[in-house]
Amino acid sequence: MPSWTHHLQGLLNLFLQSHCPLCQRNTSDTLCQYCARQLQNCGQKNPCASWQGAVPIFGWGVYGGSLKRAIAVMKYENQPNIARMLGVWLGEAWLLHSPQPHTQLLVVPIPMHPQKQKQRGYNQAALIAESFCQTTKLKLSVNGLERVRETQAQFGLSVSEREKNLAEAFVVGKKFRDRCPSTSVLLVDDIYTTGATTKSAVQILHQSGIKVLGLAAVAIAIKDQHTSS
Numbered sequence: 001m002p003s004w005t006h007h008l009q010g011l012l013n014l015f016l017q018s019h020c021p022l023c024q025r026n027t028s029d030t031l032c033q034y035c036a037r038q039l040q041n042c043g044q045k046n047p048c049a050s051w052q053g054a055v056p057i058f059g060w061g062v063y064g065g066s067l068k069r070a071i072a073v074m075k076y077e078n079q080p081n082i083a084r085m086l087g088v089w090l091g092e093a094w095l096l097h098s099p100q101p102h103t104q105l106l107v108v109p110i111p112m113h114p115q116k117q118k119q120r121g122y123n124q125a126a127l128i129a130e131s132f133c134q135t136t137k138l139k140l141s142v143n144g145l146e147r148v149r150e151t152q153a154q155f156g157l158s159v160s161e162r163e164k165n166l167a168e169a170f171v172v173g174k175k176f177r178d179r180c181p182s183t184s185v186l187l188v189d190d191i192y193t194t195g196a197t198t199k200s201a202v203q204i205l206h207q208s209g210i211k212v213l214g215l216a217a218v219a220i221a222i223k224d225q226h227t228s229s
Contacts, residue, residue: 020032020034020035021073021077021079021082022035022066022069022070022073023035030079030081030082030084030085031070031082031085035066035070036085038066039066039067039070040089041066042061042062042064042065042066042067042219043060043061043089043093044059044060044061044062046097047059047060047093047094047097048097048099050192050220051099051214055195055198055199055202055212055214055215056099056213056214056215057192057195057198057214057215057216057217057220058093058094058097058098058099058214058215058216058217059192059216059217059218059219059220060086060089060090060093060216060217060218060219061218061219061220062219062220062221063191063193063219063220063221067218067219068219070082070086071086071190071191071218071219074086074124074190075120075124075190078120078121080121080122080124080127083122083124083125083127083128083131083190084127084128084130084131085131086128086131086190086218087127087128087129087130087131087132087134087135087218088131088132088134088135089218090128090131090132090135090188090216090217090218091131091132091133091134091135091136092135094132094135094136094216095135095136099214100213103184103213104183104184105138105139105183105184105185105186105213106138106139106140106141106144106181106183106184106185106186107129107132107133107138107139107140107141107185107186107187107188107216108129108141108142108144108145108185108186108187108188109123109125109126109128109129109142109145109187109188109189110125110145110187110188110189110197110198110201111123111125111126111143111145111146111147111170112125112147113147113148113149114147124190125188125189125190126142128188128189128190128218129142129188130142132188132216138186139183141173141175141176141181141185143173143174143175144172144173144175144176144181144185144205145170145171145172145173145201145204145205146170146171146172146173146174147169147170148169148170148171149169169200170200170201170204171204172204172205172207172208172210176205176208176210177208180208180209180210181210183211184211184212184213185205185210185211185212185213186212186213186214186215186216187201187202187212187214187215187216188215188216188217189215189216189217189218190217190218190219191217191218191219191220191221192215192217192219192220192221193221194221198215
C-alpha cells in the first residue's frame with residue numbers, strides 16, 4: 001500500500017476519534033475501553049435483589065462511583081449515547097435475570113416535562129428504554145405517560161417532600177387514554193431513589209386500570225443516599 005494511503009488512513013482514524021466523556025482519552029466508541037470496563041463492573045450480580053414489595057424494582061447497578069459519574073455526564077453534559085449504552089446493558093441483564101421471562105410486557109419510560117426535555121434535548125429514560133427494548137424485543141410505548149407539571153429537583157428533599165413535589169405530576173398518555181393496554185407495563189428510568197417518582201407514576205396508571213409489573217432502573221441509590229433524581 002502506498003505511503004500516502006497509510007497517511008490518509010491515519011488522518012481518517014484521527015478524525016473519526018473523539019474524547020471519552022468520562023476521562024477525555026481518545027476513543028472511537030461512546031466510552032474508552034477503560035471507562036467502559038469500569039462501568040460494566042458496577043453491574044449487580046443479582047439485579048432482582050429488590051424485586052419485591054408493592055412495586056418491584058429490577059436494578060442493573062448501584063448508584064455510586066463510575067455509574068454515578070456516567071449518569072451525571074449523560075444527563076448534564078449532552079451525552080445521549082451513554083443512555084443508549086446503559087439501556088443495552090439493562091436489557092442484557094433483563095434477558096439473563098428476568099423475574100418473569102415469559103410475561104408479555106409494554107415498556108414505558110418515566111417522562112420529563114416537555115420544557116425540561118426541550119432544554120436538555122432528550123429524555124434519557126426514553127433513550128434507555130429504546131435500547132432496552134431493542135435488546136429484549138419487548139414492545140415500547142414512549143408516550144404511555146406524560147409529565148404535565150414541572151417539579152423542582154428532588155435533590156435534598158425528604159421522602160414526604162418528594163412525594164408532595166410529584167403529586168399530580170403525571171397523567172396517562174393519549175395512546176393509553178384511547179385504548180387501555182391489555183398487557184402489564186414495565187416502567188423504565190435511569191435512577192431509583194426513594195421511590196417517589198415511581199409511586200406517583202404507578203398510582204396514575206392504576207387509576208386508569210393499567211397493571212404495572214414493576215420498574216427497571218439502570219441504578220438503585222443506596223438507602224438514605226440523596227441524589228438528583
